[in-house]
Amino acid sequence: MTVATRNNPIELAHEVATVLAAHAVAVDEQGVFPEASMQALKRSGLMGLVVPLEYGGLGGSYQTMVQVIQRLSSACLSTGMIWAMHCQQVATLVDHAPLELRQRVLPQIADEGMFVASVTSEREKGGHLLTAYAPVLLDGDGLLLLRDAPVVTGGAFGDGYLMTMRASAESPPSEVVLVFAERAQLEIGIQAGWSALGMRGTQSIGMTLKGHLPKEQLIDPPGGFAQIAVSTMIPVGHIAWAASWLGAAQGAFEQMIDVFRDPKARQGFNLQSDLFAMRLAEVRLQIDTVRAYLQQTVREYDELLNAGGVYNPALRSPHFSIQINNLKLLASDMLFNAINQLVQLSGLRYGYLKNPRVSLERTFRDLRAASLMYSNDRLLVANGKLALLDRDIVSV
């Protein structure tokens, strides 16, 4: 590997994507965590993409993160999603962890490829991000932790975990803190498997985590967890999710274009009919719409961060919340629709059957999860209410 390649995340992503593509079918069919693909990501240095240079990472921007997610997800959406969510955790550590914790953990992510899994779901509340029920208990100089989570993406394979916890046994569920733990510090129990329609490689299992941790692993900055959520976790999360779905849709679309451009393969399709052209155009339009909204959102998020950092009050505004939620709503609905229409256009052989040349059938199943992950219903309710507060939508 040349030095240039070593430092260019996009080139690295292209290289690693070939490994992801090689394992994508087996990962999906067997419903197993993509271990070989994750090993390739760890070897590549990409686990540290959003780790700043000073900690040995690649210091990648969110723009670059989005490009890498798209490339990886076009090869295997499960792996792309696991990596995307890892980036969300790392960005949270970079932005909000106390210095000592950053100095300890970020180099491990960059050098050793530590995979940080996200533990935010809970039986009592489902996926709601801003509350937590299991409390952190103070135990001498440390923290005592017992956490039950019904859905943890890649949970069994985490090298580290970032968990939402209730601040104390006396605190209401709205008083949330983040706790970081390394795998070796925890006793881990796997409670439930993941046998799903799609996103089968994410192995989003149910698990329990138990451990005794030093106090330094508590992340509770000024403004509390709400500050972490609005400034980093929610925007980076929805940007990363949208990028992964977009990459998968783009990948399937490209594969079908290859089919349509192949004179042998395209027999049976009437490419010169207006109907074919119109249907193809509609799919492309939806993919491009999501891409444009994603790019615009990343640009605005970067501008807000550049102008005022993670404490920029504009990040807490209804306007920005609506936009971030819109990105998730738009990407999840529109890309599934686009792929559904592409299935229709591509017919049984390429669209519905497992086909070695085209992963449309898998992409259709995978993208069905998009509107269910942090349910669109919940986000629509939130946006409807917030819209009442955000009357001035002309000027930004």
Place this chain on the structure above:
Amino acid sequence: MERTARMPDQRFIMMVRNHLKYLKPGAALALDQPLKLLGLDSMAAVDLLLDIEDNYGITLPDTYLTEETFSTIQALWLVVENLTSNLEIKG
């Protein structure tokens, strides 16, 4: 009549309490207690806003639609009281 020194009325306090999902029924609620921790997230704040506007026949101007306004009963009452007093004067 002294306008700003008035205490929030019972109706107002009940209205706020109804939107605090983590406040136990009958539990004490101080005027300066942070409402966010008691469950008044931004969604709940919008519902409370609508209740207040319906009950007092007012529309809170956009400049008051801030986290600060909804931070405590005290802060919220100050805004509502000012707006309702203005109505009385105008009426």
